[in-house]
Each structure stands twice: as structure tokens, then as C-alpha cells.
Amino acid sequence: MASSRSGRAVPYLLLLPAGLTIAAVVLVPLLVSLYSSFTAYNMTRPASLFRWIGWRNYERLFENPDFWWALGRTVIFLTVALNLEMVLGLGVALLVSRVVRGQRLLRTIIMFPMMFSPVLVGFQFNFLLNDNVGLVDNVLLQLGVISQPIPWLVNSGTANLSILIAEVWMSTSVFAILLLAGLFAMPRDPIEAARVDGCNAWQTFRYITLPYLSPFITIAMTIRSLDVGRAYDMVRIMTNGGPAGRTELLWTLMATVGFQNAQMGAANAMAYVSIILSISFTVYFYRRLIAARQFLGEIA
Amino acid sequence: MTFQIGRWAKRLRAGWGGVAGTLAVVGAVALAMTGGAHAEDYGTFPGYTLKVKLIGGNQYDPLYTRIPEWEKLTGAKVQVLSSKNGFDLDKELKADLAAGAVNWCAGWDHTSFMAQYGELYTNLFDIVPKSVRDTFIQRTLDSGVIDGKLMLLPWHTDVSDMYYQKSLYANADNKAKYKAKYGKDLAPPDTIDDFRNQVEFFANPPKMYGTVFAGKEEGLNGRFYEMLLSYGGEYLSKDYKPMFNSEAGVKALQFFRDIYAAKAVPAGTINYLWDDIGQNFASGSIAMDFDWPGWAAYFNDPKSSKVAGDLGVARAPAGPSGKRLGWSGSHGFSVTKACDNKPAAVSFITWMTNYDTNMLEAHRGLMPANAKAFDDIITEVKAKHDDFMTNVFETWKVSLAEDAYPVPHIAQWIEISNASYPEFQAAILGQKTPQEALAAASAKATQILEDAGLLK
Missing domain, CATH: 3.40.190.10 (Periplasmic binding protein-like II)
Structure with a gap:
């Protein structure tokens, strides 16, 4: 009896180190940051970690229009950027998959933007879009397209668009590479069968290629939705959320409050409200992934 | 025990x-x-x-x-x-x-x-x-x-002191026009009013702008701080009460708002920090740059600057209070x-x-x-x-000997800067009046100082 009980314990014992590691690196920091969101924790005054202030950080958040604007802007930014990157990435992947000679070279070139750090991308676009000494305005002025420089990073529309373009430039290749892998993994038979049955190129893409790529698209979307916060450094360099909060995203707001202002308690409260955003994106994409896999299982 | x-x-x-x-x-x-x-x-x-x-x-x-x-x-x-x-x-x-x-x-x-x-x-x-x-x-x-x-x-x-393009001041046509318009000889600005006049006088966008300034973060708050003091204002009282929402504060913020509205500065200046400012002045398209001494060698190096060899420097201008700009x-x-x-x-x-x-x-x-x-x-x-x-x-x-003064020595200076500068930007861009922006910035600063226990 005793030996049978110890036998049942073996898998749990074997899993224990992994469990403890995960608890140490994920669970404990999560709990500590949750606790600190109910305190007046200021990083430069460590004792403030023990000053309990209840819901005050959360109450202030709910009353703070800047936070809600930043949250809304972040949702829009995520939605537009991810979908645009997906569509462009899919287009690039389809084009590259048709290239016969020099495909390896093309794949390497596609990956170039991924190799740039977001900070560097930020500086690059900042220089390109500077309204006085920047390349874009000077070219447009020289060509006579405009008579006065466009302050790309000042007006709300152009500033947010500039950030979006920089983000899309930096990350479309992630989609392109993942979807290209999906295209290579696709069986050729269904496509050939569709052609024999008289399907045109659009029908083949719509009813054969796209469903096969669906799981890859969903995985790429999930990875990117969690990874898109990498754009923080880029935004910080380009506008740091300004001017007058016109490009403020959750990441820039949290970094300013948490690190520059050292108000880590307040920043953690923001993080816990915004975590709902991450969870909903992830849940949505996982549902899509399960649905896509079921669909593939049905047609396979 | x-x-x-x-x-x-x-x-x-x-x-x-x-x-x-x-x-x-x-x-x-x-x-x-x-x-x-x-x-x-x-x-x-x-x-x-x-x-x-x-x-x-x-x-x-x-x-x-x-x-x-x-x-x-x-x-x-x-x-x-x-x-x-x-x-x-x-x-x-x-x-x-x-x-x-x-x-x-x-x-x-x-x-x-x-x-x-x-x-x-x-x-x-x-x-x-x-x-x-x-x-x-x-x-x-x-x-x-x-x-x-x-x-x-x-x-x-x-x-900061004033860098300027000497040739603009030596130009006979500029001298005559300036004298006719303002009734004064054209010389590097000694007062804030001269500074404002000359910024607008030299502006001919997009070829030439009067000046350029740090438009965000602590840079903007610092520039506002010294302008406020030169207009006779006070940033914080001795018992840590925010004092910048005042007549002097309005005048200080109005200075930046006026030169921005007159298009006498590049529109992008509202997003500039020190490197952007330096590059702009070095490009030769800025008449005067109120800037840090570390740029002197860069500005006067023909490899990096178009204004090399044509560079003058002058002491910071003084405001109506007699105090010169001197954030140090x-x-x-x-x-x-x-x-x-x-x-x-x-x-x-x-x-x-x-x-x-x-x-x-x-x-x-x-x-x-x-x-x-x-x-x-x-x-x-x-x-x-x-x-x-x-x-x-x-x-x-x-x-350094006569004009320089540091920021208020409180741990919350950067936090107050981060809370205030978006409001100042909103005023400069014309989204808010200076009074509205100063009231909002003052309320945020008050909350920060109350939270820190400095203000009861």
C-alpha cells in the first residue's frame, strides 16, 4: 500500500523542480507586483512597499482620462498593426514562395528589419521624419511636392501613422518568415486537385491555401500580440508618447510612471488593468487556433 | 531580544x-x-x-x-x-x-x-x-x-548660453530692417524681449528659423523653469507649494507659445531633445540656439557643422526680473x-x-x-x-559664476517634470490656454508633493 502511494507520488516529485522554478520566476513576481499595486511603493524609498493604500492606485486610474486614452490607443495600435503586418507578411510570403532562383538571398533580406533593435529603428525614423533636417521632408521640398515641411511627429494623425509605419516596417518580416514556413509545409496535392477541377488562382488561395495557413497565421498573431510591446523602445525614441500625450501608449505611460517617476505601485496597478487586454488577445487567438486545427482535421 | x-x-x-x-x-x-x-x-x-x-x-x-x-x-x-x-x-x-x-x-x-x-x-x-x-x-x-x-x-x-550665426548680425540689410522695425541696433539678445523679437525677425521658414528649443520631458520643464524665474516667478515655495501657476508662469509659457505659433521655430521642436536641437543648429537653418557649452566644439567643426567659422556666443538673456536664464x-x-x-x-x-x-x-x-x-x-x-x-x-x-542655478532639490523634480510637460506642450500647440495648462500642471504637481508627504 505504502509502495503504491509512493509510486503515485513519483511523477509529482519529478515535476516539482519545474513547478518550483515556474513559481519562482513567474508566480512570485506576479503576486508581489499585485500586492505592490495596493501600496504606495516608490522604488527610491523601499520602505514604501509596506505602506498599504488599498484601492487608491486603482481609483486614480479609473479617474485618469490619460490612462484610458492610452489604453484605447494601444488597442487600436495593436489591432491595426498586427492585421497590417499579417496581410503584408502574407503577401511577401506568397511572392517569395513563387521565386525559384535566389530565394535564400531574398529570405535573408526579408529578415533584415528583424535584426535591428527597436531603439535603432526609433532613431532611424526619428531622423528620417525630422521636419527640419530629416530626409523625407527635404526630398519632398526639393521635388516641389510640398512648400512647407510636414511635422510628421507632431500632428496626432501623422505621428500615430509614423509610429505604425515604423512598427510595420520592423515586424512584418516576422509574419513573412512564419507564413513562408507554413507555405513550404503545405501539401501540393490539394492545390493540383483544385486546378484540375478548374479553380482559378483566387479560389485556390481562398479555399485551399488560406485554410491551410490558418494555424500559422494564428500562431504568428499570438506570438506577435505578446511580443508587440517590444515597440516600446521605438516609440520612446520617436515621441515618448507626446506631444501633449497624442501618441501615448500603455507601454510609454507605464515606463514613465514606473521607472522615471519611480512610482512602481501605481505602474503595477496600470499593468494589472492592462493585463486584461493581453489575456483577451491571447484567449481570442487560441480559440482561433483551435478552430483552425479542427477545420484542418476535418478536411484532411 | x-x-x-x-x-x-x-x-x-x-x-x-x-x-x-x-x-x-x-x-x-x-x-x-x-x-x-x-x-x-x-x-x-x-x-x-x-x-x-x-x-x-x-x-x-x-x-x-x-x-x-x-x-x-x-x-x-x-x-x-x-x-x-x-x-x-x-x-x-x-x-x-x-x-x-x-x-x-x-x-x-x-x-x-x-x-x-x-x-x-x-x-x-x-x-x-x-x-x-x-x-x-x-x-x-x-x-x-x-x-x-x-x-x-x-x-x-x-x-546654457546663446550660440548665434555671426553673419546674420553683420548683414547690413538685416541691421537696417531690424532698426526700422524695433528701433534698436541688431545685436545678440540681452533681454527676453530682444530674444523674442529676434527669433521672429530671423524666421523665414523653411529656410531659416529663429531658434529651436527642447520641447519635451525635463528639457521643456527646465526651459520653462528658467523662463519663469526670469519673469520674476517662483517654481515651488519654501514649503513645497507649486507656485508656477502665476502671472509670471503665464508669461513664461506664452513666450514659447508665441514663437511656436509664429512658426519661428521648426514645428517638430515640440518633440526635440538635445541631440535634435544640436543637429538642427549645425544644419545652418537656425539663427540662434540657446544651448549647452558641450556643443561648442561640435558647432565650430566644419566636418559636423555648417555654421563652423561663423559662430558667436553671448551670455543668456535676462528677463524683466533682471535674472538671466540660468538653469544649470x-x-x-x-x-x-x-x-x-x-x-x-x-x-x-x-x-x-x-x-x-x-x-x-x-x-x-x-x-x-x-x-x-x-x-x-x-x-x-x-x-x-x-x-x-x-x-x-x-x-x-x-x-556659471553669476547666472547659474540648479533645479529645486526635491526627489520629485523628474516626476513633476513628467506630469507638467504634456500640459505645457498642450499650451504651446494651442490645445489649451496657458492658464488651463498651468492649472492642470499645478494640480498634478500638488498631488505628487502631497503623496510624497512634502505638502500637507
């Missing part, structure tokens, strides 16, 4: 250790600054590894070439634990404080940031001898004092409270701020914090008949 006795015993031991350490430091460095550098002046620490955190970046690297010399003199080794840009280093120092993980001895500091690091760095009055402190320009050293504690030894110091800051070095070898740390920071280090920095166009170095660099550039650098050093010497 046992625990408590043990804790007190520990404190007592630490106390005696502190006294002994202080005496050792004073002994080691006391003779250091009176003459040339000798090995014995800086003490010897054979086998000891001094852990430091320094600000990184191309502009600071030449300074660090002095480290191997100190190692050779003292027998100690320097381990640079961190060498990040100011933004990331600031984050790291705060994280060290939060984690209570300060296992290093000496580090970068700045007069605008030092109030935040009160728990991190020790009072240098206790461990740096007077003979060393006396080598610094008094006003510069004083800017590193909070509540009677010396938080850093400055290695170079900054205050100094980079410096501090010693951590947790340092296990304060004599070595003091020796290091003394070396890194001594006469020779200041001369090295001065040769790069930076303003020395060491009084003798300032006099000697002026003598040196005069002997070389370098009129431009002579003018630069002489102009800044007067500004």
Missing part, C-alpha cells in the same frame, strides 16, 4: 568602522589637490576591486581613459558594473535601491537627479577633505548640496552608503574630478568644475589665439 542586542552591536561596529573609514579617507586624499598628482596622494589599495556604475556614451568615453592611470597609481582595479545611457542608468540605480542590492561603491550622479538617490549615496562632506572641496568652483559645488549634505563631486557643469546642472560622481571601501571610492571620485581630468574635459570644450582648470584653459586657448574658444570659456565663466 537576542536579535535586538545583536542588531545594536552590529550598528555600533558599523559606526566605528565608519569613523575609522572617514579618518582614513581624509588621510589618503588630504594632500591630493594642492599640487600635481602623485601616487601617494590618492592612497594605495593593492588587490582591491572598486565596483562602479558610470554613465555611458561616446561623449563620456574620453573621461574614462583616466581610469587605468588611477589603477596604476593606487594598485586597485576598477570593475565597471554598468555603463548605460542616462535614462537606463537612472532606472538601474532605482532598481538597485528597490532591491536593496547595492554591492558597488562609486557611481554617476547629476544635480537634477541626485535628490532621488538620497538613500543610495552618502554625504561627501563627511569623507571628502576640505582641501579637495576647495578646488571646485564654489557655486558649482554648492549645486550638489541638499539639506546640508554634499551628494556629488562635479566633473563638469552646464548652463552638473554631472558628478558619488559614493554609495553601502560601499565597503570608502577611502578607495573617495580616492577614485577625487581622481575623476581633479585638475587633470577637468583639463582633459576642457580640451573637448566642456566647462570645468575645477576653478584652476577654468583659469588655465582660458590662458591656454588665448595663447593659441583661438578666439572662438576663448570667447566660449570667458562667456560661460561669467554665466
Whole structure:
């Protein structure tokens, strides 16, 4: 009896180190940051970690229009950027998959933007879009397209668009590479069968290629939705959320409050409200992934 | 109870250790600054590894070439634990404080940031001898004092003065038009009103703009702060009440709003910080640049600047209060409270701020914090008949001695800056009136100071 009980314990014992590691690196920091969101924790005054202030950080958040604007802007930014990157990435992947000679070279070139750090991308676009000494305005002025420089990073529309373009430039290749892998993994038979049955190129893409790529698209979307916060450094360099909060995203707001202002308690409260955003994106994409896999299982 | 006795015993031991350490430091460095550098002046620490955190970046690297010399003199080794840009280093120092993980001895500091690091760095009055402190320009050293504690030894110091394109002022047509319009001779601006007039006079966008200014973060708040003081205003009262929502505050903010609305500055200036400003002026499309001294050599180098050879400098303009624009800051070095070898740390920071280090920095166009170095660099550039650098050093010497003042020494300065500048931007862009923006910024600053317990 005793030996049978110890036998049942073996898998749990074997899993224990992994469990403890995960608890140490994920669970404990999560709990500590949750606790600190109910305190007046200021990083430069460590004792403030023990000053309990209840819901005050959360109450202030709910009353703070800047936070809600930043949250809304972040949702829009995520939605537009991810979908645009997906569509462009899919287009690039389809084009590259048709290239016969020099495909390896093309794949390497596609990956170039991924190799740039977001900070560097930020500086690059900042220089390109500077309204006085920047390349874009000077070219447009020289060509006579405009008579006065466009302050790309000042007006709300152009500033947010500039950030979006920089983000899309930096990350479309992630989609392109993942979807290209999906295209290579696709069986050729269904496509050939569709052609024999008289399907045109659009029908083949719509009813054969796209469903096969669906799981890859969903995985790429999930990875990117969690990874898109990498754009923080880029935004910080380009506008740091300004001017007058016109490009403020959750990441820039949290970094300013948490690190520059050292108000880590307040920043953690923001993080816990915004975590709902991450969870909903992830849940949505996982549902899509399960649905896509079921669909593939049905047609396979 | 046992625990408590043990804790007190520990404190007592630490106390005696502190006294002994202080005496050792004073002994080691006391003779250091009176003459040339000798090995014995800086003490010897054979086998000891001094852990430091320094600000990184191309502009600071030449300074660090002095480290191997100190190692050779003292027998100690320097381990640079961190060498990040100011933004990331600031984050790291705060994280060290939060984690209570300060296992290093000496580090970068700045007069605008030092109030935040009160728990991190020790009072240098206790461990740096007077003979060393006396080598610094008094006003510069004083800017590193909070509540009677010396938080850093400055290695170079900054205050802004006016760079301008000389040819614009020498142009006969400009002279005649300016005289006709304003009834005054065209000369570098001595008052805020002259400054505003000339900014608008020279503006001919997109070919030429009157000036350019830091439009975000602490840069904008700092520029507002000095403009406020020059209009006779006050930023914080002695009991920490925000005072900038005032008539002077409105005039200060209106200055930036007016020149922005007149398109006399590039529209993008609202997003610019120091590098953007420097590049803009160096491009030749800005008439005047109210900027830091570190740019002088860059602006006068034909490889990097189109205004090289056509560059004048003038003292900062004064406002109606008679006070000149004079927001000042100094980079410096501090010693951590947790340092296990304060004599070595003091020796290091003394070396890194001594006469020779200041001369090295001065040769790069930076303003020395060491009084003798300032006099000697002026003598040196005069002997070389370098009129431009002579003018630069002489102009800044007067500004540092008479006009410079630091930001309010409160830990919340950066936090208040971050809360205020979006409001100031909104006023400059015309989204809010100056009164609305100042009221909103003042309310945010009040809340920050109340939370910090400074304001009841």
C-alpha cells in the first residue's frame, strides 16, 4: 500500500523542480507586483512597499482620462498593426514562395528589419521624419511636392501613422518568415486537385491555401500580440508618447510612471488593468487556433 | 531580544568602522589637490576591486581613459558594473535601491537627479577633505548640496548660453530692417524681449528659423523653469507649494507659445531633445540656439557643422526680473552608503574630478568644475589665439559664476517634470490656454508633493 502511494507520488516529485522554478520566476513576481499595486511603493524609498493604500492606485486610474486614452490607443495600435503586418507578411510570403532562383538571398533580406533593435529603428525614423533636417521632408521640398515641411511627429494623425509605419516596417518580416514556413509545409496535392477541377488562382488561395495557413497565421498573431510591446523602445525614441500625450501608449505611460517617476505601485496597478487586454488577445487567438486545427482535421 | 542586542552591536561596529573609514579617507586624499598628482596622494589599495556604475556614451568615453592611470597609481582595479545611457542608468540605480542590492561603491550622479538617490549615496562632506572641496568652483559645488549634505563631486557643469550665426548680425540689410522695425541696433539678445523679437525677425521658414528649443520631458520643464524665474516667478515655495501657476508662469509659457505659433521655430521642436536641437543648429537653418557649452566644439567643426567659422556666443538673456536664464546642472560622481571601501571610492571620485581630468574635459570644450582648470584653459586657448574658444570659456565663466542655478532639490523634480510637460506642450500647440495648462500642471504637481508627504 505504502509502495503504491509512493509510486503515485513519483511523477509529482519529478515535476516539482519545474513547478518550483515556474513559481519562482513567474508566480512570485506576479503576486508581489499585485500586492505592490495596493501600496504606495516608490522604488527610491523601499520602505514604501509596506505602506498599504488599498484601492487608491486603482481609483486614480479609473479617474485618469490619460490612462484610458492610452489604453484605447494601444488597442487600436495593436489591432491595426498586427492585421497590417499579417496581410503584408502574407503577401511577401506568397511572392517569395513563387521565386525559384535566389530565394535564400531574398529570405535573408526579408529578415533584415528583424535584426535591428527597436531603439535603432526609433532613431532611424526619428531622423528620417525630422521636419527640419530629416530626409523625407527635404526630398519632398526639393521635388516641389510640398512648400512647407510636414511635422510628421507632431500632428496626432501623422505621428500615430509614423509610429505604425515604423512598427510595420520592423515586424512584418516576422509574419513573412512564419507564413513562408507554413507555405513550404503545405501539401501540393490539394492545390493540383483544385486546378484540375478548374479553380482559378483566387479560389485556390481562398479555399485551399488560406485554410491551410490558418494555424500559422494564428500562431504568428499570438506570438506577435505578446511580443508587440517590444515597440516600446521605438516609440520612446520617436515621441515618448507626446506631444501633449497624442501618441501615448500603455507601454510609454507605464515606463514613465514606473521607472522615471519611480512610482512602481501605481505602474503595477496600470499593468494589472492592462493585463486584461493581453489575456483577451491571447484567449481570442487560441480559440482561433483551435478552430483552425479542427477545420484542418476535418478536411484532411 | 537576542536579535535586538545583536542588531545594536552590529550598528555600533558599523559606526566605528565608519569613523575609522572617514579618518582614513581624509588621510589618503588630504594632500591630493594642492599640487600635481602623485601616487601617494590618492592612497594605495593593492588587490582591491572598486565596483562602479558610470554613465555611458561616446561623449563620456574620453573621461574614462583616466581610469587605468588611477589603477596604476593606487594598485586597485576598477570593475565597471554598468555603463548605460542616462535614462537606463537612472532606472538601474532605482532598481538597485528597490532591491536593496547595492554591492558597488562609486557611481554617476547629476544635480537634477541626485535628490532621488538620497538613500543610495552618502554625504561627501563627511569623507571628502576640505582641501579637495576647495578646488571646485564654489557655486558649482554648492549645486550638489541638499539639506546640508554634499551628494556629488562635479566633473563638469552646464548652463546654457546663446550660440548665434555671426553673419546674420553683420548683414547690413538685416541691421537696417531690424532698426526700422524695433528701433534698436541688431545685436545678440540681452533681454527676453530682444530674444523674442529676434527669433521672429530671423524666421523665414523653411529656410531659416529663429531658434529651436527642447520641447519635451525635463528639457521643456527646465526651459520653462528658467523662463519663469526670469519673469520674476517662483517654481515651488519654501514649503513645497507649486507656485508656477502665476502671472509670471503665464508669461513664461506664452513666450514659447508665441514663437511656436509664429512658426519661428521648426514645428517638430515640440518633440526635440538635445541631440535634435544640436543637429538642427549645425544644419545652418537656425539663427540662434540657446544651448549647452558641450556643443561648442561640435558647432565650430566644419566636418559636423555648417555654421563652423561663423559662430558667436553671448551670455543668456535676462528677463524683466533682471535674472538671466540660468538653469544649470552638473554631472558628478558619488559614493554609495553601502560601499565597503570608502577611502578607495573617495580616492577614485577625487581622481575623476581633479585638475587633470577637468583639463582633459576642457580640451573637448566642456566647462570645468575645477576653478584652476577654468583659469588655465582660458590662458591656454588665448595663447593659441583661438578666439572662438576663448570667447566660449570667458562667456560661460561669467554665466556659471553669476547666472547659474540648479533645479529645486526635491526627489520629485523628474516626476513633476513628467506630469507638467504634456500640459505645457498642450499650451504651446494651442490645445489649451496657458492658464488651463498651468492649472492642470499645478494640480498634478500638488498631488505628487502631497503623496510624497512634502505638502500637507
